[in-house]
Amino acid sequence: MPFDAVVLKESWHLSYRRAPDLAARFYEELSWKYPSARRLLDHVFGAQNDIAVCLSTVAGDLLDNVDDPDAFSAAIVALANAHVSLDIPPHVVAWMEEVLLDTLEGAAGDDWTPEMRTTWRNAYEDLASRLARARAHS
Structure with a gap:
């Protein structure tokens, strides 16, 4: 589904300005709703701060490239490869959508x-389908 990159970026910046600890909030909410996600992420990343930094970096990379189809696709392939190498199961991507929007x-x-x-739901669904395709080819 198409999504508006301007709305995506503006809403991210709005949320981030109001809550600079957005990634930490996301991690806490994900951990609360899906305790197995916390165990997985703690195993993969170790410290909570490392997870928050990683989540912020991924979001920044994707948002920085959302206007450039080639760069956006490359960022998604890199993310899919990271998911495979870190052994993050595909169902965690669906959990993250719900928690990210909330x-x-x-x-x-x-x-x-x-x-x-x-806009976020459409963008995330696009991301998830691209991740699945990239993952299948990795």
């Missing part, structure tokens, strides 16, 4: 709009 909305508060949620 975390962004919680940080943005009353300024979060249905358009933002739809």
